[in-house]
Amino acid sequence: MINTEKIAHYFKRNTTAVIWKIFRFLLFVGICYIFIFPVLYMVSIAVRSPETVNDPSIVWIPRGISFSSIKTAIKILDYPRSVTTTLMISVFGTLASLISCSLVGYGFARFEFKEKKIAFALVILTIIVPPQTVLISSFIGYRNFDFFGILKLLHMIIPSIPSGVPLINTAWTFIVPAIFAVGLRSGLFIYIFRQFFAGMPKDLEEAAMIDGCNAFRIFVQVMLPLAKPAIITVLLFSFVWHWNDYVQSSMYFNSHQPISVMLNQMQSLLQDAKLFNVVTNTPDEIRTFLQAGCLLTILPPLILYIFTQRFFTESIERTGIVG
Amino acid sequence: MKKSKLTIEGRKARNGRLFVLPFYIGFVFIFMRSAYQSLMFIFNDVKLKPGGFEMKFVGLKNLKYIFLSDPNFNKNLVSTLTSLLYKVPVIIVASLFFAILLNSKFKGRTFVRAIFFLPVIIASGVIMDIINSDTFATSLITASDGMETTVSANSYGLTSLLIDMGLGEKIVGYFSYISSNLYDLMWKTGIQMIIFLAALQSISPSLYEASSIEGASAWENFWMVTIPMITPMILVNVVYTIIDTFTDSSSGVMKQIASFFSDQQYARASAMSWVYFLMIGLILAVVLFVSSRGINGEKAVKK
Numbered sequence: 001m002i003n004t005e006k007i008a009h010y011f012k013r014n015t016t017a018v019i020w021k022i023f024r025f026l027l028f029v030g031i032c033y034i035f036i037f038p039v040l041y042m043v044s045i046a047v048r049s050p051e052t053v054n055d056p057s058i059v060w061i062p063r064g065i066s067f068s069s070i071k072t073a074i075k076i077l078d079y080p081r082s083v084t085t086t087l088m089i090s091v092f093g094t095l096a097s098l099i100s101c102s103l104v105g106y107g108f109a110r111f112e113f114k115e116k117k118i119a120f121a122l123v124i125l126t127i128i129v130p131p132q133t134v135l136i137s138s139f140i141g142y143r144n145f146d147f148f149g150i151l152k153l154l155h156m157i158i159p160s161i162p163s164g165v166p167l168i169n170t171a172w173t174f175i176v177p178a179i180f181a182v183g184l185r186s187g188l189f190i191y192i193f194r195q196f197f198a199g200m201p202k203d204l205e206e207a208a209m210i211d212g213c214n215a216f217r218i219f220v221q222v223m224l225p226l227a228k229p230a231i232i233t234v235l236l237f238s239f240v241w242h243w244n245d246y247v248q249s250s251m252y253f254n255s256h257q258p259i260s261v262m263l264n265q266m267q268s269l270l271q272d273a274k275l276f277n278v279v280t281n282t283p284d285e286i287r288t289f290l291q292a293g294c295l296l297t298i299l300p301p302l303i304l305y306i307f308t309q310r311f312f313t314e315s316i317e318r319t320g321i322v323g
Numbered sequence: 324m325k326k327s328k329l330t331i332e333g334r335k336a337r338n339g340r341l342f343v344l345p346f347y348i349g350f351v352f353i354f355m356r357s358a359y360q361s362l363m364f365i366f367n368d369v370k371l372k373p374g375g376f377e378m379k380f381v382g383l384k385n386l387k388y389i390f391l392s393d394p395n396f397n398k399n400l401v402s403t404l405t406s407l408l409y410k411v412p413v414i415i416v417a418s419l420f421f422a423i424l425l426n427s428k429f430k431g432r433t434f435v436r437a438i439f440f441l442p443v444i445i446a447s448g449v450i451m452d453i454i455n456s457d458t459f460a461t462s463l464i465t466a467s468d469g470m471e472t473t474v475s476a477n478s479y480g481l482t483s484l485l486i487d488m489g490l491g492e493k494i495v496g497y498f499s500y501i502s503s504n505l506y507d508l509m510w511k512t513g514i515q516m517i518i519f520l521a522a523l524q525s526i527s528p529s530l531y532e533a534s535s536i537e538g539a540s541a542w543e544n545f546w547m548v549t550i551p552m553i554t555p556m557i558l559v560n561v562v563y564t565i566i567d568t569f570t571d572s573s574s575g576v577m578k579q580i581a582s583f584f585s586d587q588q589y590a591r592a593s594a595m596s597w598v599y600f601l602m603i604g605l606i607l608a609v610v611l612f613v614s615s616r617g618i619n620g621e622k623a624v625k626k
Binding site for chain 1: 332335336338339340341342343345346347348349350352353354356357358359360361371421424429433435436437438439440441442443444445447448449450451452453454457506509510514517518520521522524525552555556558559562563566569570577580581584589592593596597600603604607608611
């Protein structure tokens, strides 16, 4: 006990507080440099004119700003269209994940039923098995999606109903599994929600139950408003992971591809464009185009984060009710 | 009325199953359907055809190949397992530390938080590959690494000194591994840090007020309030870190699986992935079992 008191005493001292502040500042500067380096590099390369890319006298700050690389990148990536596709995937995939995973997570956190432990082990199983393993079979499933056999059955009874709808090249390949809590990393989101709800006090729910609320209303009106930090966390992760997904979208999309797939094949797209004399490009130019493409790709999720991260700070004052 | 027939427990169980229902449907009709097919691939030769795929039963040939003939599988598996011992503790401690720092009030917090989110955006995408393949960018990184090589030369002297001082060789090796892989490890803390940040946000300030009135110091607050309140999320992060280390596309076995896929050797790819995921499952089962006992034990002590 003496030991902890001593430490406490040290921390109360002014000098240590100042040293701590300096230490924290230096730590932040160092780590921020590591993280911000790629972005600074992208910006620095993307806005300089291609001729000066290899100029050894320029390290960070370009002489004269040119937007020609960014313009080319927008054209090659088919930016407005690919961003729209990716937005469809990310926005609706995230919304579906949020709804389904919060429901499932709450079910696991607050109710007792016989098969709960096994069911939760299956949730973990869905995170462990990465999408690559089941990719081919899911691709074949989505090529002619029969709504779990319902359409097939109807087709057998009434032949005019199609036996399946093709979902390939649409955002539905991400939304359908997300609705049923087996989408992109849904297992992790279920886990986050379960742990979050499990850590909350039960008093409020009991009070609401005595007032005659049913379980679903308790969930929507009492628990969800308290789960704001968890919701924001899942929202951000889900959005970014849908946005960045390459493994699944490269399989599910062979035209109208989302931005990560476009970015990955940008180099070969540039070669094609060169063949048709759309752009002339040297290796140096390709580098500036690639960096401009990277910058364009990370911009939307970054903007989303800057807007949502204030909820992290706001929620401190709001969660006063917990505890 | 139908409702009145059920006991309270029965109704609770029914409600619970209703909440979990979306997952049950998804698991059976989407996940299991695909997983079953890919499991069948293990025992067959698979060829992709325009109308679907063709399978020819070959028995245990693919599994035998992985364990007995493949020169790299066992080696890659062991190296991933050992890297787990290094990575999990470091990533958990570092991300918790940063989350606590970011949760305190200081000037420019919004800016620093925005930057700490960058690894989530950059490291989980195609972008990292493009940057790593850009020679100029890597030369800039290695330019700052020039400093690092001198440091590691020093740290070589330091390691031998520490071993001479009687510290275990393994402990010293552990720390020199961490210092030489700091850059990679830093990039891997992003997600865990945000999960911790959310957990810290959900701790009610009144708990800290109460304990401070009782005379607790900041140090005691950390151990008596913060850690117990975020224990569930520590578990999430441990599980996530294990899974992420295994399924990271840069890990040896995942590279092998990916190359099998691109060579259209689907049978070998799925055989290898299933064996690999069985291993992860076993490790996670041990972790979850131990932790559930540990947490229950703590509660018993408190009571």
